[in-house]
Amino acid sequence: MFTTRKPDSVTDRASTTRVIYLGGLGRSGTTLLERLLGELPGVVALGEVVHLWERGVLAEELCGCGVPFPACAFWRQVGERAFGGWSRRLAERVLALRYRVDRTRRIARIAHPDLAEYARAYRLLYDATDAQVVIDSSKHASLACCLVTCGVDVRVVHVVRDPRAVAHSWDRTVARPEDGRPMTRWGPARTALHWTAQNAALELLARRGAWVTTVRYEDLLADPGPTLTALARELGLAAGPELPFVDGRTAWLGPSHTVSGNPMRFHVGRVELRRDDSWATGLGDGDRRVVNTLTWPLRVRYGYWGVAA
Numbered sequence: 355m356f357t358t359r360k361p362d363s364v365t366d367r368a369s370t371t372r373v374i375y376l377g378g379l380g381r382s383g384t385t386l387l388e389r390l391l392g393e394l395p396g397v398v399a400l401g402e403v404v405h406l407w408e409r410g411v412l413a414e415e416l417c418g419c420g421v422p423f424p425a426c427a428f429w430r431q432v433g434e435r436a437f438g439g440w441s442r443r444l445a446e447r448v449l450a451l452r453y454r455v456d457r458t459r460r461i462a463r464i465a466h467p468d469l470a471e472y473a474r475a476y477r478l479l480y481d482a483t484d485a486q487v488v489i490d491s492s493k494h495a496s497l498a499c500c501l502v503t504c505g506v507d508v509r510v511v512h513v514v515r516d517p518r519a520v521a522h523s524w525d526r527t528v529a530r531p532e533d534g535r536p537m538t539r540w541g542p543a544r545t546a547l548h549w550t551a552q553n554a555a556l557e558l559l560a561r562r563g564a565w566v567t568t569v570r571y572e573d574l575l576a577d578p579g580p581t582l583t584a585l586a587r588e589l590g591l592a593a594g595p596e597l598p599f600v601d602g603r604t605a606w607l608g609p610s611h612t613v614s615g616n617p618m619r620f621h622v623g624r625v626e627l628r629r630d631d632s633w634a635t636g637l638g639d640g641d642r643r644v645v646n647t648l649t650w651p652l653r654v655r656y657g658y659w660g661v662a663a
């Protein structure tokens with residue numbers, strides 16, 4: 355169903371909170387998977403924490419619970435515990451560190467004098483949630499690499515999705531619920547290059563000794579309950595044989611405090627778990643050929659051969 359590559363040895367860790375880090379290119383289903391895993395007991399979904407500094411602290415965008423970040427009681431408490439409160443100065447400092455150390459091109463040999471300070475901000479934040487396990491769906495392999503290198507207890511779930519479906523999704527116009535502005539759009543060639551780069555970076559992370567479990571979005575949606583149960587067990591999360599919030603192709607989601615992510619982070623209540631195959635008719639032949647070419651051979655490695663995966 356999925357593969358896991360685990361470190362050869364586990365060193366003593368200073369963190370008390372385990373981090374399930376969802377990696378992959380955007381529009382690959384990480385927000386849905388985060389919301390589902392966040393329904394498990396003892397697990398708290400935080401959203402894309404990499405964007406907290408800019409979108410939450412500085413821009414005061416909405417938390418997943420529907421109120422502006424500064425007004426959310428959950429995040430206010432986390433900020434006070436971790437940093438004595440959120441401040442513009444803190445956010446700008448972390449963003450400056452991010453620009454210096456958190457870069458995809460550094461994954462092959464990550465080392466920088468500011469790396470420890472950058473990772474410490476995340477460690478303090480995770481620990482301040484008071485949760486046993488948090489989910490950070492920041493997606494970028496580079497942040498996961500920074501955290502793993504600095505000894506944060508991270509298990510990466512690498513989510514892959516058919517690049518033709520991802521390219522079709524990035525090519526569509528979607529409004530951001532936060533401010534009504536359109537989400538970033540990429541053409542198929544650009545998406546294909548990012549898909550290859552991000553997935554290759556996550557593959558490299560596994561080879562550098564990180565715990566990486568690879569899951570195909572299509573497998574999750576083909577059989578949601580059993581796939582989620584098996585994944586939860588693989589990650590060491592408590593999950594009985596039946597998940598009370600999943601029934602066949604229907605799931606029920608409670609409120610969450612995801613700080614950033616795609617629009618479904620605001621969804622509360624019933625959700626249908628069906629895969630979106632609109633790319634099969636919506637992505638033109640020329641675009642499909644471009645994506646097929648630019649995503650080989652990783653596309654084949656993940657089993658995306660024909661029209662349907």
Ligand SMILES: [Zn+2]
Binds near residue numbers: 417
């Ligand atoms: Zn909130």
